[in-house]
Amino acid sequence: MQHTKVSFGSLWRGAMASITPSYDREGEHIGWKVSVRKKGFPSQYQTFRTRKEAEAWAVIIESEMTRGVWRDRSESESTTLKECIERYLSEVTPHKKNQHPEELKLQQWLRRPISKRFMASIRGKDVADVIKDMESEGKSKNTIRLHLAVLSHLFKVAKTEWGMEAISNPCEAVRKPRLPQGRDRRLVDNEETRLLDACRDENPDILYIVRIAIETAMRRSEICGLQWENVNLARRVAMLPDTKNGTVRRVPLSSDALEVLSALPRRIDGLVWDVNADTVTRAFKRCCKRAGIEDLRFHDLRHEATSRLFEKGLNPMQVAAITGHKTLQMLKRYTHLKAEDLAKLLG
Known part of the structure; x- marks a missing residue:
């Protein structure tokens, strides 16, 4: 079979593209090979199924070379x-x-x-x-x-x-999926009592972990990774050296949090609890089911704790220092104040 080569001059001086048909081993025409040459640039080669695609690609490459905006596509292609x-x-x-x-x-x-x-x-x-x-x-x-x-x-x-x-x-x-409004799930009515009772029936560790979460606004991973060497009961502070934001955070301990930690035995490995985050999540789900509580996640306890800090009268900067939120906008997503408590402040 005769192989034909078609060359066409560029619309811009100094560049030339040639297009040749491509055949398989049986001599069947399978596409078009394109080469673009211009002084000062490496030769560019590409293969296309149709002649129209080949010509369009050649024109784009030549145009970019002439205008000085060409970038080597060989690696990405x-x-x-x-x-x-x-x-x-x-x-x-x-x-x-x-x-x-x-x-x-x-x-x-x-x-x-x-x-x-x-x-x-x-x-x-x-x-x-x-x-x-x-x-x-x-x-x-x-x-x-x-x-x-x-x-x-x-x-x-x-x-x-x-x-x-x-x-x-x-x-x-592309258009990213729009996120729904942030969750505003709070513990209501007697849910806290029912939850703690269910946790007590589950095992002591999950009970203590849930109480710490409600009192400190610490994340699940932060609680599970807590080590005794970073807990100072005398000063009522727990230091978190490895947080989600990558910064060290010192969390003040409330009286209830201090009571929980003071009652715990010291472990040889230095961890406060021998439990991982996934185990906590599974246990928490079982406790909610046992307590008849619907649509409550462990992370909602961080929402609850953060909101309670505001309800106690702390200002946004003080709350951010405890929770570790970097911006007030981020903090706002976790803060859902009860209208009845705000009404009391109004007098």
Whole structure:
């Protein structure tokens, strides 16, 4: 079979693109090979299924070279998202403070068809299609946003550190799922008494952990990781050296919190409790079910404790120092004051 080569001059001086048909081993025409050459730039090559796609790509490359905005696409056009995810897991994730959740999200991206696409070919529409898939799988809006955040950072790293300057971040071109209003679940009526009774029946540790959560506004992970060397009963302070925000926090201990900690025995390993966060969550769910309490999560106790601090008359800066919130806007999401208590302050 005769192979024909078609060249066409660029609209801009000094650049030339050539397009040649591509054949398989049996001589069947399978596409078009494009090469673009311009003095001062490395030659660019690409293969397309149709002649129209080949010509469009050549025009774009020539235009960018002539205007001085061209960026080398070879790396992004020959590297798949799968390869980038594997590299990210090897080079970036290990340096993150909380690696496991990110690893799980990236593993899910690896299992999706989009991971087989070359980085340069992934568009906002492709990511939008994955968002629809996640919604059909029953993922929450916040979970989807977290998946997108991981992918977005991967594209940022690929663009700034892995030689893929020409790619655009497809996550920036899609509409993120809108988050629902923040939860405002508070303990009402006699729920606290019923909850504590159920925790007492479950085991002493979960009872003490729930009481500490209500009194200190500490997160589940902070409570489970608490060590005796960081608890000063005399000064009524618990130091948290490893918090979600990455800063050291000193939490004042109320009389009830002090009573709980004073009654606990000292462990040889230095931990206040021998229990992990997932165990606390499962036990808490059982206690709520036993107490007949619906739609209450362990993290809601942080909401409850934060609101109680305001109800005691502390100002926002004082509350933020206890809870560890970085901004007043973040603090507002966790603060839901009872109208009847505010009415008492009004006189």
